[in-house]
Amino acid sequence: MSAHPDQYIRLTQWLKFRGVRIHLVLAVVLVFSVALIFLRTTTFEFVNFDDDMYVTDNPHIQQGLTPASLAWAFTNIDYVCWQPLTWLAHMLDWEFFGSRAGLHHLVNVIWHALNAVLLFSWLRNATGACWKSFMVAALFAMHPLAVDSVAWVAERKNVLATFFMLLALISYGAYARSGRRGRLWRTLGLYGASLMAKPMLITFPALLLLVDFWPMGRMALPQDGSWSYRLKSWVRDNRKIFWEKVPFVALTLGYLGFFFFSLSRMNLVADAARVPWGARLANAAVSYVAYLGHVLWPQGLAVYYPFPRSIPLWKTGVCVVVLLLITGAVCRSARRFPWMAVGWLWFVGTLVPVIGLVQGGLWPRMADRWAYVPMIGIVIVVVFGVEALVRRFRVPVYGAGTLALAVLATLSLASCRQVGYWENSITLFQRALAVTEGSALAHDNLGLALALRGRYADAQGHFQEALRLNPGYHKSYHNQGAIYLLKGDLPQAWRYLSKALELNPQSERVHNNLGQICLQWGAVDCAIGHFQAALQLNPGYSSARKNLQQALQLREPGAEGRTAVTKP
Numbered sequence: 001m002s003a004h005p006d007q008y009i010r011l012t013q014w015l016k017f018r019g020v021r022i023h024l025v026l027a028v029v030l031v032f033s034v035a036l037i038f039l040r041t042t043t044f045e046f047v048n049f050d051d052d053m054y055v056t057d058n059p060h061i062q063q064g065l066t067p068a069s070l071a072w073a074f075t076n077i078d079y080v081c082w083q084p085l086t087w088l089a090h091m092l093d094w095e096f097f098g099s100r101a102g103l104h105h106l107v108n109v110i111w112h113a114l115n116a117v118l119l120f121s122w123l124r125n126a127t128g129a130c131w132k133s134f135m136v137a138a139l140f141a142m143h144p145l146a147v148d149s150v151a152w153v154a155e156r157k158n159v160l161a162t163f164f165m166l167l168a169l170i171s172y173g174a175y176a177r178s179g180r181r182g183r184l185w186r187t188l189g190l191y192g193a194s195l196m197a198k199p200m201l202i203t204f205p206a207l208l209l210l211v212d213f214w215p216m217g218r219m220a221l222p223q224d225g226s227w228s229y230r231l232k233s234w235v236r237d238n239r240k241i242f243w244e245k246v247p248f249v250a251l252t253l254g255y256l257g258f259f260f261f262s263l264s265r266m267n268l269v270a271d272a273a274r275v276p277w278g279a280r281l282a283n284a285a286v287s288y289v290a291y292l293g294h295v296l297w298p299q300g301l302a303v304y305y306p307f308p309r310s311i312p313l314w315k316t317g318v319c320v321v322v323l324l325l326i327t328g329a330v331c332r333s334a335r336r337f338p339w340m341a342v343g344w345l346w347f348v349g350t351l352v353p354v355i356g357l358v359q360g361g362l363w364p365r366m367a368d369r370w371a372y373v374p375m376i377g378i379v380i381v382v383v384f385g386v387e388a389l390v391r392r393f394r395v396p397v398y399g400a401g402t403l404a405l406a407v408l409a410t411l412s413l414a415s416c417r418q419v420g421y422w423e424n425s426i427t428l429f430q431r432a433l434a435v436t437e438g439s440a441l442a443h444d445n446l447g448l449a450l451a452l453r454g455r456y457a458d459a460q461g462h463f464q465e466a467l468r469l470n471p472g473y474h475k476s477y478h479n480q481g482a483i484y485l486l487k488g489d490l491p492q493a494w495r496y497l498s499k500a501l502e503l504n505p506q507s508e509r510v511h512n513n514l515g516q517i518c519l520q521w522g523a524v525d526c527a528i529g530h531f532q533a534a535l536q537l538n539p540g541y542s543s544a545r546k547n548l549q550q551a552l553q554l555r556e557p558g559a560e561g562r563t564a565v566t567k568p
Helices: 006-017 022-043 051-056 067-075 084-097 101-127 130-142 144-151 153-178 181-197 204-213 227-237 239-244 246-265 277-296 313-332 338-354 374-392 397-420 425-435 440-452 456-469 474-487 490-503 508-520 524-537 542-554
Strands: none
Touching: 022 101, 022 130, 022 144, 022 397, 051 084, 051 153, 067 084, 084 101, 084 153, 084 181, 101 130, 101 144, 101 153, 130 144, 130 374, 130 397, 144 153, 144 397, 153 181, 153 204, 181 246, 204 239, 204 246, 204 338, 227 239, 239 246, 277 313, 277 338, 277 374, 313 338, 338 374, 425 440, 440 456, 440 474, 456 474, 474 490, 474 508, 490 508, 508 524, 508 542, 524 542
16 A cells, blocks of 8 residues: 655654654764764774875874974875875874774764764755755765775865865855855865865865756756857856856866875876876776766775776777767656756766876776765665656655665675674775775785785785786885895895886985885995985985984994995
């Protein structure tokens, strides 16, 4: 026996009559759900993938909040992009928690819970649909694709940037309702703060145009006439809305210029000779479909997906056709189902900056953390689409509620399992190797984690496999050399470390280890040269500074002309 769709409205009215503030209760449920899934990360370690660069080996972060570290946060562009708010967040954590990894993880969990509540608040205010907004926020909060951004300390930038983006959407909604210009400038400031945490959301101006169409209903579609006439009338009728976005576009273009300057300065942009444009476009098409698959069926997730050596032409063609068919279908139904068009274009648009058209180093073909915001679009389509079907077929409240609980429970269990892989670097990269192929980075990082636990033979096996997969991978040469140095096999250590330095002359760690070899061979001037080079690359490198002091004490008077050691 089916029930009238209005029973959902009557249920809400009954709860209000009983004095229950539904939105507050549902916000608490979101926070509790996030805690249930992610609080176990407070027992986890830092991992050896970016956590060292962002926290454990970063002397500026470990200074805490000092004038020098604050100046560094706002002037440094040597870590891929300008992200001062992210640096400040990590400094604040170190100031209070030091090296206790669990508390750094806890802060990420808090940010994710806040993001879920903000998403719920924005969508509820914009649509007036409390239960649907809750389901969107709940699926976002509990989805396994969110695990990377929450369980990975280095991804503080992701949850932080999303926090400011959602605040910007809420502020923009307030502006749209009131028309007060001050709220538009506040929205611009919040968007700027999002960029200062991570430049992932540079397509935010386009996102504002989408939400103008739905759920705010500020932008209507023209109905009659040719394509050119409808386009002209659409632009003319919405001229004011377009002009509102000019400051946002200007901020985006300015940040993009700064971002690409930083990448080129660090030589991180791969040219077409290294990664052809055909490969990039093919990977983009296949990755879009893969992301869609991970949102709808989150299986086989990993921290790193290596860029493919090649993609079959048939696979690219199928993915392009799928994307075109979906895009065409949602655009044709935009007037009848606006949430479908907005959700799909949200997904497509927010993935553009990370879909692989810009390549550098060992950048992955895709990443779960990059789907943190884009998946919201697909979740909107699913929730509003299922609700439309429920109303169409007059499904009773208990049936729809049972389905919703089953989906949330299934996602929660999958997320709990995915969280477990982040316990330490060994479990993380063992999982990556189990579900991906050809990952030199995963072999190298697993080898490094094993080496730190004294399992040198196992570690060297992974380093050798990494070099087989990528003969130019300088990190594996360095790690092999470091193990030989620990074993006391100095000739082998010199051979691997010299190759690492040849491939990457900007590595302060390689210089430091080569200096230690020189010091053990008695070539003091050679050691001093390497230690000084390491400090020139990283003035805060404490190990190199101590080694340099030791070498200077060992150098005899008048020994400046000593010849450097000959390579074995």
